[in-house]
Structures are given as structure tokens and as C-alpha cells.
Amino acid sequence: MDRVRIGLIGLGRWGDVQLSALSTxxxxxxxxxxxxxxxxxxxxxxxxxxxKYYLDFQEIIQNAEARAIIVSTEPERHxxxxxxxxxxxxxxxxxKPLALTLKEVDRIIQKAxxxxxxxxxxxTLRFDIRYELLKERIKKGELGKIVxxxxxxxxxxxxxxxxxxxxxxxxxxxxxxxxCRWYMEDEVIKVYARKVNVLDPKIADTYWAVxxxxxxxxxxxxxxxxxxxxxxxELNSTVEVIGSRGVASIESPAMGMxxxxxxxxxxxxxxxxxxxxxxARGTVHRMLEYFTCCVLKGESQKRVCLExxxxxxxxxxxxVESAEKEREISL
Ligand SMILES: NC(=O)c1ccc[n+]([C@@H]2O[C@H](COP(=O)([O-])OP(=O)(O)OC[C@H]3O[C@@H](n4cnc5c(N)ncnc54)[C@H](OP(=O)(O)O)[C@@H]3O)[C@@H](O)[C@H]2O)c1
Numbered sequence: 001m002d003r004v005r006i007g008l009i010g011l012g013r014w015g016d017v018q019l020s021a022l023s024t025x026x027x028x029x030x031x032x033x034x035x036x037x038x039x040x041x042x043x044x045x046x047x048x049x050x051x052k053y054y055l056d057f058q059e060i061i062q063n064a065e066a067r068a069i070i071v072s073t074e075p076e077r078h079x080x081x082x083x084x085x086x087x088x089x090x091x092x093x094x095x096k097p098l099a100l101t102l103k104e105v106d107r108i109i110q111k112a113x114x115x116x117x118x119x120x121x122x123x124t125l126r127f128d129i130r131y132e133l134l135k136e137r138i139k140k141g142e143l144g145k146i147v148x149x150x151x152x153x154x155x156x157x158x159x160x161x162x163x164x165x166x167x168x169x170x171x172x173x174x175x176x177x178x179x180c181r182w183y184m185e186d187e188v189i190k191v192y193a194r195k196v197n198v199l200d201p202k203i204a205d206t207y208w209a210v211x212x213x214x215x216x217x218x219x220x221x222x223x224x225x226x227x228x229x230x231x232x233x234e235l236n237s238t239v240e241v242i243g244s245r246g247v248a249s250i251e252s253p254a255m256g257m258x259x260x261x262x263x264x265x266x267x268x269x270x271x272x273x274x275x276x277x278x279x280a281r282g283t284v285h286r287m288l289e290y291f292t293c294c295v296l297k298g299e300s301q302k303r304v305c306l307e308x309x310x311x312x313x314x315x316x317x318x319x320v321e322s323a324e325k326e327r328e329i330s331l
Pocket of ligand 1: 009010011012013014015034035036037040055056057072073074075077095096097122123124162163171
């Protein structure tokens with residue numbers, strides 16, 4: 001069997017989840033990982049039986065003999081490793097948001113086109129089995145013309161400082177924005193957003209954004225990092241789709257497996273990255289399986305095109321600007 005050799009840069013919370021999912025794919029070898037912390041590298045190598053680590057992303061890209069590089073650093077540190085990996089002719093899976101400015105996004109897209117490698121941005125919801133099923137129903141026309149979408153992604157407040165310090169719109173809102181475009185099959189022409197600061201006077205933790213699409217559809221994106229620690233899961237998300245002939249919705253946490261014990265009530269995540277026997281399954285697993293299969297077969301990926309990644313950053317930035325200026329932004 002041919003094998004896919006992977007190098008992964010960024011060993012934070014999400015890099016760890018990705019490695020845990022990759023460890024279930026029989027044709028994948030994670031040949032090296034990279035973080036600036038040697039202690040973290042050692043810890044992760046031990047956990048997953050990985051033989052090599054690098055403290056500098058240039059070295060893993062140049063020396064690790066990986067076919068594909070996964071970039072899972074913080075959003076403000078995506079651009080350089082992605083550009084370097086593309087320049088070296090590697091296939092690349094980049095975490096969202098692709099970058100924090102459109103100028104950087106365009107540099108990356110230009111390089112990816114020039115190098116003709118397999119390049120995908122991790123817009124994970126497109127790999128959630130429920131969201132995919134709903135997309136198929138929408139495509140078949142069962143709901144008629146989609147006219148309205150409400151999409152929410154709210155997160156435990158304890159995660160705010162470490163994981164949303166640039167802006168929640170680009171960290172979590174971007175998932176909902178991508179979802180709205182995907183379901184509406186149309187382009188956003190106007191954005192009006194409002195924000196609230198509770199946790200930090202400089203960075204808003206809560207946003208609502210109203211998106212207007214070119215054929216008249218509307219969507220509301222909500223993202224707030226104020227979920228209390230007592231919430232049953234770190235993520236609370238909902239999508240409600242209204243069409244001219246039907247409506248549909250998806251709720252997370254899904255009430256599929258309530259567990260009640262003497263001490264607490266639990267509604268474990270059974271879709272995003274449920275951990276079974278120490279390995280992450282669910283959405284993250286499906287996404288990594290798709291990307292690594294494309295690399296294995298040498299086939300370009302067709303699930304998240306470059307324009308999707310660009311548009312989602314453009315709309316998220318417009319929402320931030322709209323909330324700052326308290327006026328609607330035309331795109
Ligand atoms: N698709 C999804 O559903 C999903 C879900 C969660 C997160 N994410 C995305 O995944 C990315 C990572 O998120 P996270 O929560 O894991 O962040 P995190 O916990 O802050 O981890 C970031 C990691 O990157 C490393 N890093 C930073 N600069 C580096 C450099 N120059 N060279 C090597 N390593 C470097 C950091 O370690 P050192 O500072 O020690 O180097 C740290 O290990 C973000 O883009 C986030 O938006 C996506």
C-alpha cells in the first residue's frame with residue numbers, strides 16, 4: 001500500500017486532536033512534528049510514537065521528507081509556514097482562517113495556484129455528516145429556494161483568552177460564514193454587524209452579523225465566547241435553514257447520548273471530535289481522511305475551493321469593520 005508522509009506544524013490543542021485522528025489512518029505516517037517548545041514536541045512525539053521533531057518550521061519543511069504539511073499554528077502565525085511549504089512543492093492542509101488580512105490570503109492563493117499542489121483550508125463543517133446531509137437535501141431542492149439562515153457557534157468563556165485573541169469573527173464566526181455561503185449557493189454583498197465586549201475592553205467576545213446575499217437571501221451569524229463553564233460541552237452551535245418549501249435545523253450538542261450519573265448530567269460531543277479508545281473520530285477525522293486520500297491518490301481536492309477560503313475571510317473582516325464603524329459594509 002502506498003503511504004502518505006505528513007509533517008505537522010503547531011502542537012496546540014487542535015494539532016493534538018488532528019494527530020489523534022491521523023493516528024487511525026492506516027496509510028498515514030506522521031514523520032515529524034514542529035513547535036517552538038521542545039518540551040511540547042517531546043510530549044507529543046511520545047504520545048503518538050513520532051520519531052522526529054523540529055523547533056523551526058523551515059527545518060521540518062526542508063528536512064522531514066513529508067509529502068504533505070499540515071499548518072495548525074495560531075491564525076496570526078499561518079502565513080509564513082504555509083508559503084514556505086507551498087514554495088517547497090508540498091501538499092498543504094492549512095487551518096482556518098487562512099490568514100488575518102486579504103493581502104496575505106491573496107499571496108497564499110497565488111502561490112498555491114503557481115505550484116499546482118493539493119491545497120485545502122480546514123473549513124471543518126463541510127465534513128460534519130449532519131451538515132453534509134443537509135447540504136445534499138438543499139441541493140436536491142427539497143427545501144425550495146433558501147431564503148434565510150441563522151447560524152450560531154458559541155464557546156466556553158475560559159477558552160477566549162488563548163483561542164480568540166485576534167477576533168471571534170475570524171476564529172469561530174468564519175465557520176458559520178462559510179456554512180451560510182455553502183448552503184445559500186450565493187455571494188454576500190452586504191454585511192451589518194454589532195458586537196459586545198464583556199471579557200476584554202479591546203476585543204469583543206460576542207458578535208451578531210447580518211449577511212445580505214446577491215439574490216436577496218439573508219443570514220444571521222452569531223458567535224459568542226461567553227458560555228459558562230457549567231455548559232455541557234465547550235461548543236454550542238445551531239443552524240436553522242428556511243427555504244420556500246421547507247425548513248431544517250441542526251443542534252449541537254446533539255441530545256443523542258445523554259449520560260446522567262449521581263454527580264452530573266452530560267451530553268457528550270458525538271459529532272465534532274468524539275474520542276474513542278484515545279482517537280478522535282467524527283468531523284475532524286472525516287476531514288483528515290479526505291485530505292490524506294487526495295494526497296494518496298494525487299488528486300486535487302474539490303471540497304473547499306480557494307475562493308471559499310478567501311470569501312470567508314473577506315466577510316469576517318467586513319463584519320469586524322461593520323461592528324467597529326456601526327454601519328453596513330458593501331462588498
Ligand atoms: N477547523 C476547526 O474546526 C478548528 C478547531 C480548532 C482550532 N482550529 C484552528 O487551528 C489552529 C490552531 O489552533 P489551536 O487551538 O491549536 O491553537 P493553540 O493551542 O494556540 O496552538 C498553536 C500551536 O502553534 C505553535 N506555534 C506557533 N508558532 C509556531 C511556529 N512559528 N513554529 C512552530 N509552531 C508554532 C504553538 O506552540 P509554540 O508557541 O510553543 O511554538 C502552539 O503549539 C488555529 O488556526 C485555529 O483557528 C480549527
